Amino acid sequence: MTAAIQGTAEGFASGQFEVACLPTPGAPPFIQAYQDQIQAAPGMLGLVREHEGDWDAFVVACHSDPHLDALREVTRRPVVGIGEASLRLASMLGHRFSVLVTDPRSVPAKEDLLRKYHLETSCVSVRPAGPPGHDQEERYLAAGRAAIEQDGAEVIVLGCAGLTGLDRRLQARLGAPVLDGVVCALIVASGLVRHGIAHSRLRRWSPQG
Amino acid sequence: MTAAIQGTAEGFASGQFEVACLPTPGAPPFIQAYQDQIQAAPGMLGLVREHEGDWDAFVVACHSDPHLDALREVTRRPVVGIGEASLRLASMLGHRFSVLVTDPRSVPAKEDLLRKYHLETSCVSVRPAGPPGHDQEERYLAAGRAAIEQDGAEVIVLGCAGLTGLDRRLQARLGAPVLDGVVCALIVASGLVRHGIAHSRLRRWSPQG
Amino acid sequence: MTAAIQGTAEGFASGQFEVACLPTPGAPPFIQAYQDQIQAAPGMLGLVREHEGDWDAFVVACHSDPHLDALREVTRRPVVGIGEASLRLASMLGHRFSVLVTDPRSVPAKEDLLRKYHLETSCVSVRPAGPPGHDQEERYLAAGRAAIEQDGAEVIVLGCAGLTGLDRRLQARLGAPVLDGVVCALIVASGLVRHGIAHSRLRRWSPQG
């Protein structure tokens, strides 16, 4: 998965800026449960603290956006989650969007994330794709079609970092924008860096030290 | 603070059930920043896993309700946060409530918590008390008065575990209900245990293992 | 129905406190229409005025929560509705809850009640059970299953006092919390009494005399 994310990121950067996709020390290979997020936390904070002088911005490449609040406390560099970036861009590109997820059990957490971002009324559905075993692209194509035809979605968000790279083929087949969070986070992060903008550290993410 | 919480809890239990107030291994003495919550996480998960067979329910005695989601994944026993319990009871006891907090920087996190619980329209204000140095009771009395007179609050929630024990004197002086989260969480937890009810583990807090 | 409610209440109290289930003079046997609520009003106000010195708290055992506002004006004792208590506890025990009702015509009034409590976004559906004639437990089991599987409910609320006692068997068969309003109201009322908390009488429920 790290390689796939790196590939997407380099494709977007196309040589205009440098990207490095670093695995989080101590994190489980896949973030599914809330416990998994906790297990990843110390490694994530450590990476950002260690590399604050090396990079202009940080992207959290998990669509659950774990620990964005804490990371923004520890660095003055922009920290962009692939969840937030893709959900916010989706709200600009169509009347309502749908988020495709890998597992029915992750629907509540995604709905909670949408509410945290005040986006619950912009999202028309969170749809799990069918169970693994069949072809991945076909399963997400079917879920995307259902979102468009049954829910009235006009934009599709891929709700998991593991789906990176699937956007363009789905977009061509669905005839609607399909958003890859890695790309969306890089749009935002590279743009912020270019103009010297970062998150506010006035109160919510104040350094507190 | 552990002793004060233990005192409040024993006062409420008054011998009808047993309570033990355990400090979280590895946690900072005071949870203020998002980073502090992360630091407390492994110890919290460990305590619940270790004691699942010993206790009928768990109360998280920090008004930020850190890690309730993850804790509910790891135990079938009720897990009640003093934040959630006090905020929900407050919504039953008056037209609108106000939450008193210790520091202006914690206002955004409290507002985020209210939104997570879908309570943002039931809460009329989150008010920081004046800076430490003066008498604690007087500072919270002044904040409570302002909440009632300027914001229209009818109920006051003490928004920090460190304020436990302050409720009754403030209630008498303000002439309005003042809620102590430790008491509220015990009302809910002891009631759930008595009838054999716990949180759902269907999807959001499914065991996932 | 009075006997069934008394039975549930005594079961929960299990001798630690006393409960008396009093029929409302002049009220129709079953509260279905808004007119029925009006017919019950004078008797309800009379009971509370008459017994204010005798009891520590009052529970309104009708899931429509009729006249809570007026009752709270006439007594300083806690007044808890089985509707409000069960709906608020439900919001703590799962991602979204569903309310099962007896009749399709009562759906709008229940939705109105949820809105009054600012709970409309925590409730995923109000579902009528099938028409009487078949076995009651089976009908509510089917409605509960539909709520879980089709609506994504994680918690079930029994939306009528007449269903008291059905909670535990449904809970066992559905594998999800099922809330009986009588139990929920007693959890809240007994807890409030134990610590000396009651509703605010500052403005909304001021004595006005």
Add this chain to the structure above:
Amino acid sequence: MTAAIQGTAEGFASGQFEVACLPTPGAPPFIQAYQDQIQAAPGMLGLVREHEGDWDAFVVACHSDPHLDALREVTRRPVVGIGEASLRLASMLGHRFSVLVTDPRSVPAKEDLLRKYHLETSCVSVRPAGPPGHDQEERYLAAGRAAIEQDGAEVIVLGCAGLTGLDRRLQARLGAPVLDGVVCALIVASGLVRHGIAHSRLRRWSPQG
């Protein structure tokens, strides 16, 4: 007050239709508390049942809109509350409106009414006028000015039937629309009657008999 309401109504009707302002048997002279609403209920239901054959529509001339739900169950004629009519018309006539009320204690009930009608985000403030004793018009003028200048209101709603007749002078002095509920209810009721429209009796207000 009955005479004043009758005067306003006849002024609006100006001979094109007939209006009769009937006092409610058994009701207190002024509806302030929730208890007062209950006391008025039997008389209100009785009046509507008795006169269903005589009149084309019913207006409830109390700005708290008591018992609209029950009244709509017992008659197929339009039942229009002066509260609802004035609040909904206000939402068409400016960006945000403010409601002026007679007593600070009635603010919560008015906010509850606005929420019942899904109008809480269209209303920018509920403002009590100053205490009686001074000139009535001057007190409401001052409250209206504060609503416009401090709250950004563009329309003023007179939140009590007792204020009927005050609208035109205030409108001239404030330079903004001022709505009298009696007039607004007659606009709606006479219009519905003219085209043969009434409330739905499908579910919420079904006859239930």
Add this chain to the structure above:
Amino acid sequence: MTAAIQGTAEGFASGQFEVACLPTPGAPPFIQAYQDQIQAAPGMLGLVREHEGDWDAFVVACHSDPHLDALREVTRRPVVGIGEASLRLASMLGHRFSVLVTDPRSVPAKEDLLRKYHLETSCVSVRPAGPPGHDQEERYLAAGRAAIEQDGAEVIVLGCAGLTGLDRRLQARLGAPVLDGVVCALIVASGLVRHGIAHSRLRRWSPQG
């Protein structure tokens, strides 16, 4: 369509006031796309400016309510849209309403309009009728039935001026109120004129000249 609207309007006025249905110079015959609204704008503004001295109020007889904001800037006479009038009256006549539209592509714009009026939670569905070719009345009857039975609608709004005149037959067959925007706008406009009320010109629709 102009003749049909004129017919409905005269039927409602029944000689008590005068109505004239004027076609908009330069407008396309049917307003479907956002571009069509723009094409109609200069003609609409021109008509209102030209006739301000001739008429007491203006009704915009397109259910998308194009350019109400701009029109209210240029005249002190009431300007009522058939969309807004019918949607607001619908919210008074039943628990939830549904809007029937002619084309699936117009659903998003109608949802946007509902949100502009803060009515999105009062509307239970926006339903396109089946494709043209079959009998118009039967198609809208089927859509109305689906709204009532599947969505829980209690009131139906005809979401296009081209449907004027269909309301009474549908109302009789559906057993629920069916609202024709032309009628609703005339109820509001004639009522406002009768009492001398118009929109606020304080800020949002200030003359700005």
Add this chain to the structure above:
Amino acid sequence: MTAAIQGTAEGFASGQFEVACLPTPGAPPFIQAYQDQIQAAPGMLGLVREHEGDWDAFVVACHSDPHLDALREVTRRPVVGIGEASLRLASMLGHRFSVLVTDPRSVPAKEDLLRKYHLETSCVSVRPAGPPGHDQEERYLAAGRAAIEQDGAEVIVLGCAGLTGLDRRLQARLGAPVLDGVVCALIVASGLVRHGIAHSRLRRWSPQG
């Protein structure tokens, strides 16, 4: 103003892409009233139609985002409004943001725009700067300070294209992010173009021809 916008745009592009700032034929020099937007419409549609083959994306450099809906119907290229881009980025960079506007009369229209984008709960205030005559930077500095200190804003959005270029000095003096819509729109537009993403044309913005 055109030169200032061109300057900001070229500064952000810094030679990596080409930008041209074209005045709209027939538009008034300054868009203040709703009528001004209408006057600008034909020229805006004409520009986009004429240049669809020449440019990869279009930015509407007016913070009221006029006619985005219609423009997205006529082109398959991304169309980004400086209002929407800056308001959405602001919601990622702090707990709540405030929008500074030039005139108290434009507050309602800005609030309406926020509601259209479902951003009304992310924005804590819309604040007009003091009247012209004093130094522009000082007036917006004072408004920004008030937004931060009195409203709790953590991010400031410059709510008018005419303020372009003011962001960096204000950001330095306020110690909080200050967003210039021209920059924000270019971040979004250039990012979308780079990866081949545009708005959905499924329903809301379908070509309709």
